[in-house]
Amino acid sequence: MSDDELYFRELAAGMPAARLEPLPPDLWPRIAASHASRQRRRRWRRLATGGSVVALVAGLAFSLTAWRHAVAPDIDWQSRAQALELQLDSLPMPAAKNPMAQLAESELAHLDSNLQAAYDRGAARGDMDALWQRRCELLDALLSVRRQQTLSTRI
Amino acid sequence: MNDKPATGFAQDIDAMTLARAQRGDMAAFAQLYQRYARACFQLALRLTGQRQPAEDLVHEAFLKMMDTIGSYRGDAPFGAWFKRLVANTGIDWLRRQRHIAGVDAEEALEHASAMPVDTAGIVDADALLARLPPRARAIVVLHELEGYTHAELAALFGQSESYSKSILARALKRLQGLAATATSTSQVAL
Incomplete structure (x- = not known):
């Protein structure tokens, strides 16, 4: 113990005890009210934070879906197939059949019957799209073979 | 017991x-x-x-x-x-309240010592403490009454231990002077 501590204790001991100040009677109600209000604010903050997270996740999910749509836009395979068919019709028929062209034509015929069957049974749009897409691919192949043959004939 | x-x-x-x-x-x-x-x-x-x-x-x-x-x-x-x-x-x-940061305790004690001593109202130790500048009072209360060490006070106030010791010593000297004056005044009054 230092001399300073001893001194103050002696000094305080030589004086009358400090008068105890009464506590304000409304202090506890004020503290309790402040505490309740802080708790409410915290709950709101938690709710707001939770809500923000949900909104953020929903926003991200929406953006992802939108992005997927942007990356893989809906293609009207049916219209595209019809356009390819018109292009094919505009080309002269080759004198001799190319084996590749024969293969494609045979598959096209098979695909057409599948398409008809799909329409008849009221197939889902996704199934129809897949068939039309395949038809486009076959028409594309046929078109390139036919163009090749036309070019060779001219030369 | x-x-x-x-x-x-x-x-x-x-x-x-x-x-x-x-x-x-x-x-x-x-x-x-x-x-x-x-x-x-x-x-x-x-x-x-x-x-x-x-x-x-x-x-x-x-x-x-x-x-x-x-x-x-x-x-x-x-x-x-x-x-x-x-x-x-x-x-x-x-x-x-900037009582601590705004005014240097040593300066405040110096200023308080230079003022004429008014001991009216010094009826107990707490009233005596109330005559000290805020930082000096806080150091006396925490060290003498609440048991804080100088190392702890130094950390709390962002100062060295010797600073805390110096403020305490000067504050106690000031209190001693005030208490002596208060005692002699009350004896004269009687």
Whole structure:
């Protein structure tokens, strides 16, 4: 113990005890009210934070879906197939059949019957799209073979 | 054997009330207030030297206690833990009031020593303490009455230990002078 501590204790001991100040009677109600209000604010903050997270996740999910749509836009395979068919019709028929062209034509015929069957049974749009897409691919192949043959004939 | 019942921060609290308070039970908090509010107010009055700021400090200290009681692990008696929280809240309060940061304690003591000694109203040790500048008063209260070490005070005030020792020594010298004058004045009056 230092001399300073001893001194103050002696000094305080030589004086009358400090008068105890009464506590304000409304202090506890004020503290309790402040505490309740802080708790409410915290709950709101938690709710707001939770809500923000949900909104953020929903926003991200929406953006992802939108992005997927942007990356893989809906293609009207049916219209595209019809356009390819018109292009094919505009080309002269080759004198001799190319084996590749024969293969494609045979598959096209098979695909057409599948398409008809799909329409008849009221197939889902996704199934129809897949068939039309395949038809486009076959028409594309046929078109390139036919163009090749036309070019060779001219030369 | 000392049969004197514990008072102030030395009072204990039962484990059940403590556990309820840690769960946020308002009735348990009210019991803690009943038990420690007076001691808390007394310490706040000593630190601030004024009634209204002392009430504000008690208000703030209880709110802090209610927020942090969950972290109380029982390593020290609850009263000691709470007393430290009140003292730290008092230091923060003084800092916010710029009583500490704005005015240098040595300068304030110098200024106080140069003023004519007015001992009217010095009726007890607390009234004597109230005559000290805020930082010097806080150092005397925390070191002499609340048991803070100079190392702890140095950390709290962001100063060296020798600074805390110097302020304490000068503050006590000032108190000695005031007490002597107050005593002789009261004897003359009689």
